[in-house]
Amino acid sequence: MIGPQHLPLLLLFGLMLPVTAMVPVLPDFTAQRFPGLGQFASHLFMSINMIGALLGAPIAGLLSDRLGRRKGLAVAALSINGATLLGIAWAYANTEHYGVLLALRFLEGFAHMSALSLLMALGADHAGKAGLGARMGAVGASISLGVAAGAPLGGFVGGLDPLWVPLAGGALSIALALAGLIGLHDSAHTRPRMAAAEIVGTLRRRRQLLIPLAFSFADRLTVGFIVSTLSLYLGLVIGFDARQIGLAMAAFLVPFSVLTYPAGHLSRHLDPLLMMVTGSVLYGIFLAVLAFLPGESIATAMAVGGVIAALMYAPSLVLAAQYGGTDCRASALAAFNMAGSLGFAAGPVISSVLLAFFGLFMAKAYAPVFVIIGMIEVVLAVTVLVLARRGYLNEQATAS
Numbered sequence: 001m002i003g004p005q006h007l008p009l010l011l012l013f014g015l016m017l018p019v020t021a022m023v024p025v026l027p028d029f030t031a032q033r034f035p036g037l038g039q040f041a042s043h044l045f046m047s048i049n050m051i052g053a054l055l056g057a058p059i060a061g062l063l064s065d066r067l068g069r070r071k072g073l074a075v076a077a078l079s080i081n082g083a084t085l086l087g088i089a090w091a092y093a094n095t096e097h098y099g100v101l102l103a104l105r106f107l108e109g110f111a112h113m114s115a116l117s118l119l120m121a122l123g124a125d126h127a128g129k130a131g132l133g134a135r136m137g138a139v140g141a142s143i144s145l146g147v148a149a150g151a152p153l154g155g156f157v158g159g160l161d162p163l164w165v166p167l168a169g170g171a172l173s174i175a176l177a178l179a180g181l182i183g184l185h186d187s188a189h190t191r192p193r194m195a196a197a198e199i200v201g202t203l204r205r206r207r208q209l210l211i212p213l214a215f216s217f218a219d220r221l222t223v224g225f226i227v228s229t230l231s232l233y234l235g236l237v238i239g240f241d242a243r244q245i246g247l248a249m250a251a252f253l254v255p256f257s258v259l260t261y262p263a264g265h266l267s268r269h270l271d272p273l274l275m276m277v278t279g280s281v282l283y284g285i286f287l288a289v290l291a292f293l294p295g296e297s298i299a300t301a302m303a304v305g306g307v308i309a310a311l312m313y314a315p316s317l318v319l320a321a322q323y324g325g326t327d328c329r330a331s332a333l334a335a336f337n338m339a340g341s342l343g344f345a346a347g348p349v350i351s352s353v354l355l356a357f358f359g360l361f362m363a364k365a366y367a368p369v370f371v372i373i374g375m376i377e378v379v380l381a382v383t384v385l386v387l388a389r390r391g392y393l394n395e396q397a398t399a400s
Helices: 007-021 039-067 071-094 098-125 132-160 164-183 196-205 207-238 242-266 272-290 295-324 329-359 366-389
Strands: none
Touching (some): 007 098, 007 164, 039 098, 039 329, 071 164, 098 132, 098 329, 132 164, 132 242, 207 242, 207 272, 207 329, 272 295, 295 329, 329 366
8 A cells, every 4th residue: 555655756756747748749739730830939838838837836835835734735736737738638629829728838837846846845754764865866766757657658649649648647637636635644743834935035045055956957958958959859850750759758768767766875875966066067968969979879878868867866856855954845845846947948948049040050950059058067067066165055054
């Protein structure tokens, strides 16, 4: 039987499935469904989702820490997430207005990120004897496993009919809400109720939170690039179909998800900051060279990139939960997700602008875009390391 300490992990896994399930069918929901859409408008389908998430994360985190409870808010967010996914399926089949689809994607992002932040906080609340590192490694593994499974699943289902992807995702999210209503439990540890201003002030004083937030922004910016520009590149330039795109994403996400949990354990023995910086530099190099590889080498390269990515993700989750403390954990993790959402939203936008710019005078515009996105990861990682080592982010947080 699934206990209350394990159910948040299962719900996180299910919540993430529809996210990457939409990636292989991105062309179907944009340019192929609405002829005449430009690069920016096509990329906006992924970015608008994360713009909604930018609002959902802080609202959910502040409400949770203010009320001292998470379960009811998580169940509500899961229900709304399911309803908007079903709405996207309806809009795809019935409307000729792209704006309707974008509006529903915005609401889906709001609900999805609210549920994600609350379930992550619930998962951290139930940390046992193994400690926060192991627990956040398990949280990260649940999230990344869901992301990894969603890509090939979306490729398979979307290959039959793109409409089935949001339909299945909506039904799944409603089922998760029911499971949460029955089985989720708030932590027995009583958290003091804090005013919103007090929560924000506490987080501002914990300057070390800027470290995992900066990494979250950079890492998710590259994810936004991968699920939009890389997906379009594989389909339009390399010639992959939906199943091949899904398999390429899975080649990256499966090793990433499998190694996230051990990376969480490893962060208890190694410097988490050094793990993140090393991984980020290697990851940036991986992205930069990806556009220069032939199609038959893409899957292998993506698998290597997934191994590298695992070195970054778990330590950043550990530090976000640690620096937030028990009093402001939901808000700290919401801030972590908010920074990630901002990066995810920026990734497709930056990529589309760069593609348009280089397309003015280059026949192969994708290559310099890949290089620039990779170097953003490297430069930001090195900058954060320098600032941390010089003590600019050296204020000690209240950890637990």
